[in-house]
Amino acid sequence: MERLKRAEGLSIYRRWRPQRFSEVVDQRLVVETLRRAVAQGKLAHAYLFSGQRGVGKTSVARILARAANCLAPQDGEPCNECENCRRILSGRSLNVVEIDGASNRGIDQIRKLREEVSYVPAGARYKVYIIDEVHMLTGEAFNALLKTLEEPPPHVIFIFATTEPHKVPPTVLSRCQAFEFSPIPERLIQEKVLEIAQEEGIELEEEAAELIARRAGGSLRDAEVLLEQLAHGGRVTADQVVELLGLPNLAEVDGFLSALIEKDAKAALETVEDLASRGRDLGLFLEEAAARARDRIIDGDTRFIPLARRLLELRAELTRAISQRLHLEVEILSLCGPPKGSAMKAKETGRKPQETAPQLVKAEPTPLEPKPVQAEKPASPKTEGEAAQSKEDPWNAMLAAMLEERASVAAFLAPAKAELTDGVLTIRLPEECRFHYESLLEPDVRAYVEEMAQRFFGALLALDIRWEGKEDEGPSLEERAQLVAKTLEGKIIKEETDAGTR
Numbered sequence: 001m002e003r004l005k006r007a008e009g010l011s012i013y014r015r016w017r018p019q020r021f022s023e024v025v026d027q028r029l030v031v032e033t034l035r036r037a038v039a040q041g042k043l044a045h046a047y048l049f050s051g052q053r054g055v056g057k058t059s060v061a062r063i064l065a066r067a068a069n070c071l072a073p074q075d076g077e078p079c080n081e082c083e084n085c086r087r088i089l090s091g092r093s094l095n096v097v098e099i100d101g102a103s104n105r106g107i108d109q110i111r112k113l114r115e116e117v118s119y120v121p122a123g124a125r126y127k128v129y130i131i132d133e134v135h136m137l138t139g140e141a142f143n144a145l146l147k148t149l150e151e152p153p154p155h156v157i158f159i160f161a162t163t164e165p166h167k168v169p170p171t172v173l174s175r176c177q178a179f180e181f182s183p184i185p186e187r188l189i190q191e192k193v194l195e196i197a198q199e200e201g202i203e204l205e206e207e208a209a210e211l212i213a214r215r216a217g218g219s220l221r222d223a224e225v226l227l228e229q230l231a232h233g234g235r236v237t238a239d240q241v242v243e244l245l246g247l248p249n250l251a252e253v254d255g256f257l258s259a260l261i262e263k264d265a266k267a268a269l270e271t272v273e274d275l276a277s278r279g280r281d282l283g284l285f286l287e288e289a290a291a292r293a294r295d296r297i298i299d300g301d302t303r304f305i306p307l308a309r310r311l312l313e314l315r316a317e318l319t320r321a322i323s324q325r326l327h328l329e330v331e332i333l334s335l336c337g338p339p340k341g342s343a344m345k346a347k348e349t350g351r352k353p354q355e356t357a358p359q360l361v362k363a364e365p366t367p368l369e370p371k372p373v374q375a376e377k378p379a380s381p382k383t384e385g386e387a388a389q390s391k392e393d394p395w396n397a398m399l400a401a402m403l404e405e406r407a408s409v410a411a412f413l414a415p416a417k418a419e420l421t422d423g424v425l426t427i428r429l430p431e432e433c434r435f436h437y438e439s440l441l442e443p444d445v446r447a448y449v450e451e452m453a454q455r456f457f458g459a460l461l462a463l464d465i466r467w468e469g470k471e472d473e474g475p476s477l478e479e480r481a482q483l484v485a486k487t488l489e490g491k492i493i494k495e496e497t498d499a500g501t502r
């Protein structure tokens with residue numbers, strides 16, 4: 001269908017508003033149901049459209065308003081040509097009223113609505129009230145609205161749109177046919193943005209479109225607004241998007257992921273150092289890394305399943321970390337093992353405490369920058385005697401020693417709480433640390449922890465490692481994959497399948 005001209009001074013997102021159900025990006029279940037309802041003349045009196053911003057709620061409401069009043073509807077679609085359609089499109093129709101629930105005038109408009117609502121619309125079948133951000137209405141306005149909803153005149157249709165359906169009173173909800181608009185998959189946003197760019201004569205790199213789509217977070221409107229902002233400079237490159245949005249560089253993210261998969265601690269640590277020196281947001285970087293790992297899983301590379309999961313956990317942990325950089329570095333070491341060529345002889349030396357204790361003191365510094373490590377952890381590892389005499393918490397002393405010997409085990413224990421009662425050392429891992437917990441149960445790791453605990457806590461009867469999450473038999477590989485996909489980005493794998501049949 002023809003687009004409104006650029007000369008009209010409208011923004012891209014206004015000009016590209018869908019005008020028919022078939023033009024709506026995604027939301028197929030919603031638009032199909034509505035289109036059929038129009039075609040069969042089975043319209044409800046009140047609809048509730050819920051979903052995040054920028055996914056098409058208001059656009060669909062307007063299409064529905066036209067379709068309901070169109071003089072020549074085509075299989076439930078508005079013709080957009082007849083007098084009624086044109087009048088509504090130009091905003092001159094008195095039969096389609098849009099109310100912004102967030103505005104102060106809400107209550108006045110609802111009062112006015114109650115007065116008008118009984119009049120049969122002039123020249124149209126339905127009077128349609130579109131109330132945006134309906135959850136923002138005051139209690140008073142809701143009460144006024146409810147009186148109308150209880151006995152709706154046959155010629156009235158209400159369409160409520162909201163980003164927060166849980167804030168809409170149940171008395172109102174129960175009178176509505178509800179539709180949930182889902183976030184739009186990145187792939188569809190990317191395709192749409194490329195299509196728009198082509199039509200608008202904007203040179204847009206494929207990778208730039210991908211970045212815009214990712215940044216839009218499921219909102220097509222946000223993507224369109226971004227495109228418009230970026231297009232002012234002529235050609236839109238991935239570098240520009242990265243720069244303007246402060247996004248992580250994709251090549252850098254991919255390099256980091258490869259380093260983790262290949263257990264190249266040195267390369268991964270260098271990336272972190274580089275990011276930190278440029279003042280980049282490590283959390284955003286991890287988020288991007290998790291998203292890229294998800295893409296690899298979808299492409300069939302199962303090596304990324306545990307990694308994607310770990311990256312997400314890590315992203316959440318970073319917000320609570322005292323030093324984000326240190327936290328990330330320790331995690332890299334736990335994932336990759338010590339950097340190759342390191343002076344550490346971790347696994348072997350960790351075994352026999354009697355022999356290792358004296359060696360530890362003289363242990364050469366590791367290539368992992370020791371400064372932040374020392375800032376957070378108690379300084380030097382202690383021998384058995386020292387630990388017993390020291391006022392220092394034996395748990396912290398033990399972790400510090402482990403950090404030197406087997407950094408990965410220290411990382412597994414770092415989020416845990418420890419308690420010594422009657423000779424039993426209980427180590428509790430919080431719910432989000434299942435991976436840590438499972439890793440600690442590896443016989444080799446457990447033996448090492450036991451050994452170290454004996455050394456730092458003195459005579460110990462038993463070691464009890466617990467996880468505070470729900471115990472079950474543990475997810476299968478397939479369940480894990482689903483879990484990862486679910487945690488990562490809603491129903492991405494399912495959407496992938498849907499897109500394939502499109």
Ligand SMILES: [Zn+2]
Binds near residue numbers: 085
């Ligand atoms: Zn029409």
